[in-house]
Amino acid sequence: MRRRKIRPALVLCSTSVRTRQTLEAIRPSLGKSCPVELLPQLYAASEQELLEQLQALSGSISSVMVIGHNPGLHHLALPLASRGADLRRLEEKFPTGALATLVVHSESWAALNPGDAELIDYVVPRQLR
Numbered sequence: 001m002r003r004r005k006i007r008p009a010l011v012l013c014s015t016s017v018r019t020r021q022t023l024e025a026i027r028p029s030l031g032k033s034c035p036v037e038l039l040p041q042l043y044a045a046s047e048q049e050l051l052e053q054l055q056a057l058s059g060s061i062s063s064v065m066v067i068g069h070n071p072g073l074h075h076l077a078l079p080l081a082s083r084g085a086d087l088r089r090l091e092e093k094f095p096t097g098a099l100a101t102l103v104v105h106s107e108s109w110a111a112l113n114p115g116d117a118e119l120i121d122y123v124v125p126r127q128l129r
Contacts, residue, residue, distance in 0.1 A: 001026055001029040001030075001099070002029050004101070004121060004123075006029070006065075006099075006101060007029075007030070007031055007034070007063075008030070008034060008063045008064055008065035009034070009061050009062045009063045009064065010034070010035055010036075010037065010057070010061050010063070010064045010065070011023065011030065011034060011035070011036040011037070011064070011065045011066075011067065012037050012039055012042065012053060012064060012065070012066045012067070012068075013036055013037070013038050013039065013042070013066075013067040013068075014038075014039065014040070014042035014043045014045075014067060014068045014069060015038050015039065015040045015042075015043065016043050016069070018096075019042075019067045019068060019069070020038070022067050022097070023036065023067055039053070041053070042066070042067075042068045042069070043068075043069060044069060044072070045068060045069070045072045046072055046075070047072055047075035047076045047079070049072070050066065050068065050072050050073065050076045051076060051080075051112065053066075054066075054109055054112055055109055055110050055111075055112050056109070056110075057109040058109075059108050059109065059110075061109065070094055070096070073094060073100075074090075074094035077090060077094065077100045077102065077119070078090065078091060079114035079115065080102060080104075080112075080114060080115070080116060080117040081100070081102055081117050081118065081119040082114075082115040082116070082117065082118065083118050083119070084102075084118050084119025084120060084122075085119075086119055086121070086122035087119050089122055089124075090119055090122050093124075095124050095125060096125070097124070097125040098122070098123065098124045098125070099121070099122070099123045100119060100121075100122050101119070101120050101121040101122070102117040102118065102119055102120065103117060103118050103120050104116055104117045105117065105118065
């Protein structure tokens, strides 16, 4: 995250033990001022439920990181990302610990719909070794 200069304005994180462990591992890369919301509803959330969480974000939030679970995250990323060099890799698999970076081309979070994003980066844990 540091090398790629990923600095979300907000982190939405499931309350599960594993997602909170992930959050603690990346917290130094987030910066001290990055707010984190622990949301129990992210556990086992469907693609639609995750999309609704994003659509409910304030327009003042410029970027968000979601730390959650599959298959929901994978099923959300696929329809959101309409293009991107790594799209084929994302279609194949979204392993635990993967980071998909999408740039949203939508007027607002409330207007976010499938196809409104571009996958600009996709990192899986085996690439970090």
